[in-house]
Amino acid sequence: MAGMGGSPIIILKDTRRETGKEAISNNIMAARAVANAVRSTLGPKGMDKLLVDSIGDVTITNDGVTILKEMDVQHPAAKMLIEAAKTQDSQVGDGTTTVAVLAGELLKKAEVLLEQKVHPTVIVQGYMLAAEKAIQILKATSYTVSEKDKELLVKIAETAMTGKLAESPDNKIARYAVDLVLNATEDYGGKKKFDMDKVNVEKKVGESTADSETVLGVVIDKEIVHQNMPRRVENAKIALLSTAIESKDTENKTEVQITNSAQFQLFMEHEKQRVKEAADKVIASGANVVFCQKGIDDMAQHYLANAGVLALRRVIKKDMDKLSKATGANILTSLDELQPSELGTAALVEEKHVGNGVMTFITGTKNYAVTLLLRGGTQQVLNGLERALDDALHAVADVVEDGTLVAGGGAPEIELSLRLREYAATLKGREQLAVTKFAEALEIIPKTLAENAGFDAIDKVAELKNKHEKNKNAGLNAYSGEVVDMYALGVVEPLRVKIQAIQSATDAASLILRIDDVLASTKKPPARAPGAGGMPPGMGGMGGMPGMGMPGMGGMGGMPGMF
DSSP: OBOTTSOBOOSSOSEEEEEHHHHHHHHHHHHHHHHHHHHTTOSTTOOOEEEEOTTOOEEEEOOHHHHHHHBOOOOHHHHHHHHHHHHHHHHHSSOHHHHHHHHHHHHHHHHHHHHTTOOHHHHHHHHHHHHHHHHHHHHHTOEEOOTTOHHHHHHHHHHHHTTTTOOOTTOHHHHHHHHHHHHTEEEETTEEEEOGGGOEEEEEEBSOGGGOEEESEEEESOOOSOTTSOSEEEEEEEEEESSOBSOOOOSSOOOOOOOSHHHHHHHHHHHHHHHHHHHHHHHHTTOSEEEESSOBOHHHHHHHHHTTOEEEOSOOHHHHHHHHHHHOOOEESOGGGOOGGGOEEEEEEEEEEETTEEEEEEEEESSOOOEEEEEESSHHHHHHHHHHHHHHHHHHHHHHHHOEEEEOTTHHHHHHHHHHHHHHTTOOSTHHHHHHHHHHHHTHHHHHHHHHTTSOHHHHHHHHHHHHTTOTTEEEOTTTOOEEEHHHHTOEEEHHHHHHHHHHHHHHHHHHHTOOEEEEEOOOOOOOOTTOOSOOTTOOOBTTOTTSSOTTTOOGGGOTTOO
């Protein structure tokens, strides 16, 4: 800019700037690139993604939030869409892919309106009206369910796990998920609340997913520290220690000078005595099983083994908390606090061989506890099963807490699309254009389900619309390609997941549409220190794979510099 004297006034120095239509267009392209990256994973016939990080670790999954978290995204608008998916995951635990795909389609439809000279704020206002109306329609078409209707809860778990390598012929994992949720749900003043911390899940490579089992108690992935200790203790009296069983160091720095072997022998005898005193405190308490969060001295292990005490060390804090709740033992920070009244109880503590390793089983605990032991042929299968289980747990918990569900298979989206078109006709301003586009965008879900299952998307969406005039639950059976009543088929989803997906997708799309100015500094980042970890800017693509988004090379969809 020129000042009053004609001399230039520098306002923005060394800065790249995108404004107006260019900024909005680039933001939409970036967000849609993220949506397209996960779109093929939607539904029971969705494909998997193989993610490789910077150190070569492999993740195989079709879980939306896992893929999005692993993607090394640079564009700020793309990051907004990922944050929306993360919010969906943290709030309801499922529906992350739906959020990304729906937000991308909302932005695609908005681009058409922008070309027709419709102002972004009008589009945003229309989208907000449509989302509010959609939630009202969803609530009106939902069904109530009781936590006592276990078979319907199993159907919810099955729907959440379908397509994630977790299906089993006898629905074993889905039933386990329901049992875990019901066990971890408490009533607070008439309102149900699910506590994820009460869900105990351990996994071990080996066997197959069908060999997964529930254990009435707690399972710890640790082995007994000394070979002479008993492998099985009945009527266990359990001590939980967050302090090490070893000689206690002095608080002040001390230097000991040893000039001959006699002094060294005296010093070692003294150390041995201090270790023995520590072990004796444990033995004197009456404990015959010890779980220690820190280390156990080799000499202490010897004394405990001679006394017939079973001990485990380096037990993580999370497992210590589980043991405390199950056995009734208090976690002690000092051996001086160890008294018989501080101990917990269990009918049996036993070390068992599981797969290629050993695990410790604590059963018949004072307080009710249940652990799901997951099995899988490979670590990747096991990790995928764990992610699928997590989705199922949250889906069942959402229904137990709210007591409401809707049909799946694209049925809610088609119903919303038809009803929102009717609602748009009642509006007078330009907002009706945005509401209509919102209705069209919702069709991307059943359309994607059809495409991923190998069917003609246009034909199936047309058939869905035709059937919906008579049956609001008509959805696409991805296995047969038929349009059937999804509620009767048992394909059901939590109402909370659908509502949150619409809210998150609408908020993300609206936020991106309202941005008309992007300022990006062109200053180079500070040089990395020699040997510093990490990859150069622009080198990390999906899962950290090089070459996915180098500047000027074209990101996903051919968009330059997107990733």
